[in-house]
Amino acid sequence: MSHDSETTQLLEPAAPPGAAVVGSPAAQAAGNTAALNATKESLEDYTLRFAPRSYRKWSARVVATSALGGIAYLADFSIGANIGISYGTVNAIFGILVAAVIIFATGFPLAYYAARYNIDLDLITRGSGFGYYGSVVTNIIFATFTFIFFALEGSIMAQGLELGLGIPQWLGYAASTVIIIPLVIYGMNTLAKLQVWTTPLWLLLMVVAVGYLLVSHPESINSFFAYTGESGDGGPNLASVMLAAGVCLSLMAQIAEQIDYLRFMPPRTDANRGAWWRAVILAGPGWVIFGAIKQIVGLFIAIYLIASLDPAASATANEPVHQFLGVYQEMMPAWLAMTLAVVLVVISQIKINVTNAYSGSLAWTNSFTRITKTYPGRMVFVVVNLLIALVLMEANMFDFLNTILGFYANCAMAWVVTVASDIAINKYLLKISPKVPEFRRGMLYAVNPVGFLSMLVSAGISIAVFFGAFGSGIQPYSPIFAVGLALVLPPVLAVLTRGKFYLRRTDDGIDLPMFDADGNPSDAKLLCHVTGLEFERPDMVRSAQDAPDGGPQYVSSLALSTDKSGELVLPAQK
Structure with missing residues (x-):
């Protein structure tokens, strides 16, 4: 169960220092931040991203x-x-x-x-x-x-x-x-x-x-x-x-x-x-x-x-x-x-x-x-x-347990059921939502109304019911509103929007396959040109900045998440 060897490997740069950061000063600042955080990965436990196979022992x-x-x-x-x-x-x-x-x-x-x-x-x-x-x-x-x-x-x-x-x-x-x-x-x-x-x-x-x-x-x-x-x-x-x-x-x-x-x-x-x-x-x-x-x-x-x-x-x-x-x-x-x-x-x-x-x-x-x-x-x-x-x-929340949990339940249900509905119905039944999950910046739109609006509407209405806005007769049934609306709204909105807000891009610019022969995320590694470290294929995307020789460069989701300039993010696909 010891991971000392993996930890040592993670902390060692995968490329010469001179190759670590390129681009504008803004991109360099983002790269320095990401590089600093990447060296802490064994402590941070892949907070922001995909858990690589090299760590999953x-x-x-x-x-x-x-x-x-x-x-x-x-x-x-x-x-x-x-x-x-x-x-x-x-x-x-x-x-x-x-x-x-x-x-x-x-x-x-x-x-x-x-x-x-x-x-x-x-x-x-x-x-x-x-x-x-x-x-x-x-x-x-x-x-x-x-x-x-x-x-x-x-x-x-x-x-x-x-x-x-x-x-x-x-x-x-x-x-x-x-x-x-x-x-x-x-x-x-x-x-x-x-x-x-x-x-x-x-x-x-x-x-x-x-x-x-x-x-x-x-x-x-x-x-x-x-x-x-x-x-x-x-x-x-x-x-x-x-x-x-x-x-x-x-x-x-x-x-x-x-x-x-x-x-x-x-x-x-x-x-x-x-x-x-x-x-x-x-x-x-x-x-x-x-x-x-x-x-x-x-x-x-x-x-x-x-x-x-x-x-x-x-x-x-x-x-x-x-x-x-x-x-x-x-x-x-x-x-x-x-x-x-x-x-x-x-x-x-x-x-x-x-x-x-x-x-x-x-x-x-x-x-x-x-x-x-x-x-x-x-x-x-x-x-x-x-x-x-x-x-x-210190505020003695224990005395108000039923009320606190009853209220919170409406928010939790709206979120979890919305995501489950999108996976089960929109991905597998209707095939409108992309079946393979996507999480990388630049590949997704900032906000997708399918899930976002579904959750807000179902949570808002169920909370209103919980507090008696529609009468005491239906007040106990706020869970039904939360679950029912969160189940139905995602497929309705996905059909109405024709699924166009799921992916900003369908091509991440990398020729290597995302999955191995068994359908598991690939463990092939690519060099992040911002941090100078290697990351596994599912965590990478082509950088919007080409190499000095005009060839492609790749950037990790970790570096992208801290890129304040946006210079590394690929443009939307037409």
């Missing part, structure tokens, strides 16, 4: 394990408890299942594209109806997801530290934030090891508690299904089901974090085809299966605590540390129960929040660099993301 199993390690968060237990306490067990379970089906169906095409073409969700979004700059708004939506859930997990950890060690919550918030910073510096290398090493202990602490409860208190199952919640509605109620589903659908953007791992999948070949597909499905859309199970378990434990303990237990039954502490105390001495509850909370918080911090920093960096043509480094936005999360924690 992990097996499909390791990538899948790492990706699934990121769903160790305890927020699911809180979400399940909250919606169950509000709407009752039956409505909560139906809501969880509705959300899981939607999340799985929309997450599949995204996960496949990420693993097959080794690009993150922002790069997929660019070529799936949004355009080079149009996807910036979706990056902001995703970054919002990461700091909301970082704050939620940090709050849960602070609850555990206060309960177990007597640490004030405000200090626990700060501690849960600071400990993450050193863990996200080295990107995928460190995250993969962390997730693989901690998963067995996390699973043991989780499964033992739930298994004990089922075996020792079988009567709790009847109490679970009979629970009607604050609404007092025992049977299925469509409005309650959709309100519950709306909260769960706020997790739809989790697929973007899964993709931040899946983009490092190895090439798919005949030898690994079965393992490759299992990893993509399980660690891609399959994350929601585990998420749904955790939500139901969180509700189950919460109802057990409410039914078997003091009525006041309902005040903390939605807090995971109290949930697991309550079960552990029936199994072992109080001191050991407290220790294990705190350990579980801390491990879970670290496993998910390294992913939240990592993915959030990618999203912020990507957006900032495209808009300003300046690359400050990923670590700058790690700090920015964590500071925002810390403010949310």
Whole structure:
């Protein structure tokens, strides 16, 4: 698993220094910036671009394990408890299942594209109806997801530290934030090891508690299904089901974090085809299966605590540390129960929040660099993301969880379903959208109305419904508006625009094939004339500046993203 040799190769220039920068002073400035950032690639973890084959040395199993390690968060237990306490067990379970089906169906095409073409969700979004700059708004939506859930997990950890060690919550918030910073510096290398090493202990602490409860208190199952919640509605109620589903659908953007791992999948070949597909499905859309199970378990434990303990237990039954502490105390001495509850909370918080911090920093960096043509480094936005999360924690966002997640869900659904619709319908069914994803500057239009307008309209209308703009009768059904509009609008707009806003150019000026014989992105390397480094074929495009002898020169997407002059960008194709 060591990548010291690859790191050394990445840091060594692939051409003599004299060949590194050519062109005007503006182009040279852009080149110097890009060259400086390119030498940090082992730390920056391919923030802005395609993940090359030379870096992707992990097996499909390791990538899948790492990706699934990121769903160790305890927020699911809180979400399940909250919606169950509000709407009752039956409505909560139906809501969880509705959300899981939607999340799985929309997450599949995204996960496949990420693993097959080794690009993150922002790069997929660019070529799936949004355009080079149009996807910036979706990056902001995703970054919002990461700091909301970082704050939620940090709050849960602070609850555990206060309960177990007597640490004030405000200090626990700060501690849960600071400990993450050193863990996200080295990107995928460190995250993969962390997730693989901690998963067995996390699973043991989780499964033992739930298994004990089922075996020792079988009567709790009847109490679970009979629970009607604050609404007092025992049977299925469509409005309650959709309100519950709306909260769960706020997790739809989790697929973007899964993709931040899946983009490092190895090439798919005949030898690994079965393992490759299992990893993509399980660690891609399959994350929601585990998420749904955790939500139901969180509700189950919460109802057990409410039914078997003091009525006041309902005040903390939605807090995971109290949930697991309550079960552990029936199994072992109080001191050991407290220790294990705190350990579980801390491990879970670290496993998910390294992913939240990592993915959030990618999203912020990507957006900032495209808009300003300046690359400050990923670590700058790690700090920015964590500071925002810390403010949310200090503002006690945990008390307003359902409202925050219900609102956010409309934005997440509008984005993810729009991209999924473009891939499944516009690319494969209608064949209007280019099947091969495109993300390079100059190859795409700045904004594509197909995805951009679809997302804005579906998000705007569903948010209005969520806040009751069209009456209380349809207010619970905002998820239907978000999903329905985001599914239908992309093909409608693609037909109306005849797909002319997808590609600014169809020819990138390079004669080498983009893919190998197995259909995987080619690992052939070309020299970037701006940075003096070699990059793999899918990351390159011909430069608008010819060589001094009149021959072609090539430029990487990294250098293009920081080219303020635009002198390297090929003209639009007529």
